[in-house]
Amino acid sequence: MNAIKVENLTKRYGEVLAVDDISFVAPTGATVGLLGGNGAGKTTTIAMLLALLVPTAGRINVLGHDMAKDRFAALARMNFSSPYVALPARLTVRENMRVYGHLYDVPRVEQRIAALSRELDLGAILDRPAGQLSAGQKTRVALAKALINRPEVLLLDEPTASLDPDTGDLVRTWLEQYRAESGCTILLASHNMAEVERLCSHVVMLKKGRVVDRGSPDELLERYGRHDMEDVFLDIARDRRQAVPA
C-alpha cells in the first residue's frame, strides 16, 4: 500500500521545466528521501504534493485522495515542516499550537500541546513568543506544529538545516520514534546525506527536474560503488560516474 503515489508529474513555468515527468511512490510507513542539488525540483515537488502548486501534468494521490479533486481531505491527514516557512513571531509557542490545533480540528488540543511539549522538550519555551527562539528551538516548535494533528503523511523540507549536530540528532531520533510508533509516512527533502542514510528506506534522486535514480541507500551505494551517500550525491550531481550496471 502506498501512502503517496506520484505519476508523470510535470511542472512548467513558461519555458522553464521545473519538474519533468517524474513518478515515484512512498510506501505506507516508510521514510522516503527526495534528494537533489539546488534547482533539482524537490521544493516544487513538495509544493505540488501539498497542493500549493497546481501541476502542469500528472497525478498525485495521497492517502487514497486525488489531490486535484479532493485535496482538503488529504491535507487534514498530512502536515509539513520547513525552516523556510515561519510561524507568527509575536504569538507564543502555545498560541501558535492552538491556532494549528483549531485549523486541523485536533480534539482536546490543550492535552495534545502538553503531550508534544513533553515529547519535544518545549516546556520552558511554551509561553515565549516564537520570534524570540533560537534556531534549534524554532525547529522543535516547527516539528511540534507539524505533528499537532498526528499526521499520517509528513512532508519535511530540510528539517535539520542550520541545526547543531546535537539538536539535529535529537530531531532525527524523534522522527524515527514517531514513524515507528505511528506508522506515519515521511517524505524528506534534505541535503544532509548522513541524515538520509540514517532515516530513509527509499531514496529518489532528482536532477534538473527528472528522476535520475532511485533505490534504498544500500542499493545506491552498491550501484555507484561508494561508501557513503555524499559521494553518490556528488557522482550524480556532477555526472562523475554512472551507476554500475547490476
Next chain:
Amino acid sequence: MKPMFRRIWGLMYRHLALYRRSWPRLVELSYWPILQMCIWGFTARFLAARMGSPGLMAGATLLGGVLLWEVTLRSQMGMSLSFLEEIWSRNLGHIFVSPLRPFEMVAALISMSIIRMLLGVMPAILLAWALYAFNLFTVGPVLILFFVNLMIMGWAVALGVVSLVLRHGAGAEPLAWGVLFGLAPFSAVFYPVSVLPSFIQPFSYALPTTHVFEGMRAALLQGVIRWDHLAAAFGLNLIWLACAALLFTRQFHAARVSGALISIGE
C-alpha cells in the same frame, strides 16, 4: 464546534492573540478615526458658529459622512491588513497547506474586519457625541443597514486587494491603504451626487456607498428613510461582492498555478 467553524475560529484566534500582545496595533485601530473626528468635528463647530442653522446642518452631514466613511475604510483595511499579516509573518505557506478552505479564510478575515471596524469606529462615534453633541444613533435603526452596506462594500474592495496581492505579491500591498480613497470623491461622502459633473454621476451611482451617503443625508436633514437608495445599495453590493468573489477565486487558482503562494512575500 463543527470543523468548518473551528478552522475559521483558529484563524481569528491567531489575529486576536496578536492584538492581545501588541498595544501599538490596538492603538492604531482607533487612532485615525479619532483624529479624523477631531479635525472634522472642530471644522463643523466652526461652520455652525459662523453660519448658524445652515452651518449646523452642514456640520452634521460632515460628521455623519466622516464616521460612516470610516466604517467602509476600516472594514476594507481590517480585511486586507489581516491577510497581509500572514504574508509579513511568512505564515501563508502553513495556512494554505492546512485544511482551511479559501472561503473559510475569507470568512475569518471578514470576522476580523468586523471586530477591527467596531474597535476603530466606536470610540470616534462616542467622541463625536461627547465633544460635539453629535449622536449618529439619532438616525435610528436604519443606521444598522447603512453600516451593513458600507461594510459589504469594504469587503468587496478588500477581496479585490487580496486578489491582486495573491497574483502580484508584495508589490500590490500599497493598494490596501490607498485604493478606497480613490472611490471617496465619487461616493458623495461629504456632498450630494448632484454637485458632481453630470458625466461622472452614472459612475457615482454605481457605487453602493453613494446610495448610503445619499440616504444618510436624507435621514439627517429631512428625517426620511430613502428605501430606494437602501435597495440600490444592497443590489449593487451583491454585484460588487459577486465580482470580487469571482476575481478572488480566479486569482487564487492563478496563484496556485504560477507558484505565487510559495514566493508571495517577495
